[in-house]
Amino acid sequence: MSGPALPAAASGSATDRLKALGLDLPRLGSNPYYVDHRTSGSSIHISGQLPYKDGELLGQGIVGRDVELDTARELSRHAVLNALAAAVQAVGELDRVRIVQMLVFVASTPDFGLQGKVANAASELLIEVLGENGRHARTAIGVAGLPLNSPVEIQMVCTAV
Numbered sequence: 001m002s003g004p005a006l007p008a009a010a011s012g013s014a015t016d017r018l019k020a021l022g023l024d025l026p027r028l029g030s031n032p033y034y035v036d037h038r039t040s041g042s043s044i045h046i047s048g049q050l051p052y053k054d055g056e057l058l059g060q061g062i063v064g065r066d067v068e069l070d071t072a073r074e075l076s077r078h079a080v081l082n083a084l085a086a087a088v089q090a091v092g093e094l095d096r097v098r099i100v101q102m103l104v105f106v107a108s109t110p111d112f113g114l115q116g117k118v119a120n121a122a123s124e125l126l127i128e129v130l131g132e133n134g135r136h137a138r139t140a141i142g143v144a145g146l147p148l149n150s151p152v153e154i155q156m157v158c159t160a161v
Contacts, residue, residue, distance in 0.1 A: 064112035073121035
């Protein structure tokens with residue numbers, strides 16, 4: 001069973017498509033305890049990314065209790081932008097990034113059940129920007145809590161093309 005068809009990415013480079021959406025890749029902060037990406041063979045593992053923008057966590061709370069679905073979807077888009085920024089650090093430019101797998105963690109109430117809809121916003125952005133290179137295997141799961149009380153965290157595996 002397949003979901004709704006998404007439009008193919010417009011022509012031009014991935015960077016052009018990102019800019020056409022009014023978005024830029026953020027600058028990632030450093031952490032003394034882990035790196036934003038690690039390459040193993042042809043796979044690039046991207047550390048879990050929170051919805052930071054300009055050094056500020058954009059939301060806190062539990063989806064389905066403190067955070068509405070639409071807000072959680074927007075936060076997932078910010079988290080995936082941070083993950084894309086880490087991927088670009090690894091491969092050098094956005095047009096060389098191919099997403100293999102995405103894991104979306106949603107801090108949510110036990111009865112929320114719409115983690116896939118939160119994850120869809122991130123998936124849609126990847127496809128809008130990267131086209132076929134943005135299509136990926138995916139898991140979306142609900143968890144009791146995330147670092148800094150973030151509603152969303154996204155981890156990815158990608159490769160260079």
